[in-house]
Amino acid sequence: MAQETASAFDEVDLLVVGGGINGVGIARDAVGRGLSVLLVEKDDLASHTSSASTKLIHGGLRYLEYYEFRLVREALIERERLWRMAPHIIWPLEFVLPQSNSPRPAWLVRLGLLLYDHLGGRERLPATRTVALDRDTVGNGLKPGNPKAFVYSDCWVEDSRLVVLNARDAADRGAAVLTHTRLVSARRGGEGAGWIATIENDEGGRRDIHARALVNAAGPWVADVLGTVPDARRDRGVRLIKGSHIVVPRLYDGGHAFLLQNPDKRVVFAIPYQENFTLIGTTDEAWQGAPGRSTIDQGEIDYLLETVDRYFERPVVQDDIVWTYSGIRPLYDDHAADASAVTRDYVLDLDGDDDRAPMLSVFGGKITTYRKLAEHALQELARFFPAAGGAWTEDATLPGGDMPDADFGRYLATLTTRYPAMPAVMLRRLARAYGTRTDALLGDAKVEDDLGEDFGAGLHAREIDYLVANEWATTAEDILFRRSKLGLHVPPGTAERIDAYLVDRRILAAPLPPAS
Known part of the structure; x- marks a missing residue:
């Protein structure tokens, strides 16, 4: 829906703040259940965290090490479901996991992959196999070492396009999507009166929106949005983690990716990128600054280049880097000491009851589980909208995916x-x-x-x-x-x-x- 025609949406069931993957996913699910929806995003859709990912639809193999079994299982189930929903922007990708330089014993890695293969009801993706890198072409480009490697499968996603297509589907179903429009303030209008929210576009134009419920899906700005609400509950915390990537000229032949294990037990992906390049990332660094646009620092560059040098024959230096990007991940603060160990699971915090208009705040989450997160969000809000329809997105294709x-x-x-x-x-x-x-x-x-x-x-x-x-x-x-x-x-x-x-x-x- 064009921004200039959205004035009819001054009164809505749901006001969604945030045009990242979780915000657009919730907006799409809600409008498909018959709710009137307005989504506002202060910049462009997917202009921050949701376009700065490693661009994978995956279960998160390394999360098994932190006993995140529920999250991994949900993500693995969603993996093939999302592939069916959008086969143009999501497709299978093989990952080679070399055992040279591995800080984990091979039997433990294989056990984890066995669990990974069976935890989520895999149907279309192939099972893990063991290869000898000195006799298989997937080893081309690697330095000599322990020839043993495992090959497993996940999926690639065009992350920012996934966001845009969810927004497009929401708009096609009747939602209003306003970009370059920020939430200025929000207050409860009294018993049973819902929310009165003030929004402002880039030209300074302001409008008051009346909404029965408010969804705070602002990602790294989730706490900032809470700050605009006078009586908001603030007993949940967000932990900001910076992840950075570098892009270099193609390092090796073949359409497969690599999962590279480092001595500190962190992992780095090397992934074919747009035919001519290799994408390398990500880092995990605590971020203390404002949640705006971040950039890679020298320590992160050195860490990623050292990883490349540890595994690949072709030398790569800083001058070879053609592009870098960084994003701030708004993770739920579980007080883990190591940034890499902070949970990637999501927490939905509902503040409201029969006498106080509901606000649902989204903490954490990952691209792979956005659809399920949205479904859970609507379940949380269901008692406030008894006439709304039920869950429907499981088998609904995204725009362009109806092949x-x-x-x-x-x-x-x-x-x-x-x-x-x-x-x-x-x-x-x-x-x-x-x-x-x-x-x-x-x-x-x-x-x-x-x-x-x-x-x-x-x-x-x-x-x-x-x-x-x-x-x-x-x-x-x-x-x-x-x-x-x-x-x-x-x-x-x-x-x-x-x-x-x-x-x-x-x-x-x-x-x-x-x-x-």
Whole structure:
């Protein structure tokens, strides 16, 4: 729903604060149950933690070491479910776990993988196997050492696109989604009167929203939102943990990833990234600053480069790094001494009763369990909305994911047949981003020139227009790094060209001034 048409949402059942994965997941679930929903996000969708992940849908193998069996089981069940919901942005990925440099005995690792294979009712992903790295191609690029390794499977996800598609589905079902709009204050309006919340957009325009319930899904800002509510309960704590990643030119051949064990028992992933690169991360550092945009520090760079040097033949130095990104994870504070050991499980804190309007605050969580978290959130709120429908998202595809048998390859083949004159590489990228909605984007275009100005790497004006109209994109950063994922592929100056195009587009789209 366009921001300018959302004024009809001054009175809603649910006001959701936060446009990360948990906020959009809750908004989507709620509107599908028949509730009226308004979601506000102070920046762009997925502009912070939800686009700074390691981009995996996984059970969290290392969480078994901390006895997080409930979390791992739930995540493993969700893993294949999410794959079926969005086969264009989620797909299987094999992980090689070398036993060279391992601080854990091989029998213990294998036992953990056996549990990992069976804890979550795996159906489509292959079981773990044992390989000899000196005789298997998955060992190419590694330094000589203990040849034993285990290969298991999880899934890759385009994290920021997962957020946008949940928001798109929520809007398609009737929710209002306002980006660049922040919550200024919220207060209970008295017995049975719900909430009166003031929101403000980037231009300074303010509105009061009346809501029966408030969901605080602000991620790293969850405590800040509580601070806007005079009588909020504050007996839950959030612990901010910074995770950083580096991207380097491709380190090895093959479509598999590596899970690398370090002497301190922490693990680092090395993952194929956008064909030409390898993504390496993540770190776990306590964060004491404000929960805004963070950057990698030298200690984190050194740690990740040392991990690469420990395992790979090809030397990598700091000058090889083509991109870095960092995110602040808002974890529930379980008072663990080690940042790596802080629980990744989520806690839902409901503040409210029959006499006090309900506010549900979300602490912690991970991308893989966002759908289940949303389902649990609506269960917590169910007694305040007795007429709402029941759970429904388990088998509901996300926009673009409605492919027969969730078969991406078959859909891509059909798309290629329909657009034979379009570049195959471009069609594959579009299909991966938009799934079956690629047809709506391409429309009547027959050849690439029909798509308008080429801004580089196959990004055309028509795609930009589609993202502005349908996916809340307003800047070049939104488009290059959170929607199209082409930020590392376009030539220098592209961001400036796109921003200029967006300014021109807004001017052209504005109504003409009245005649004098």
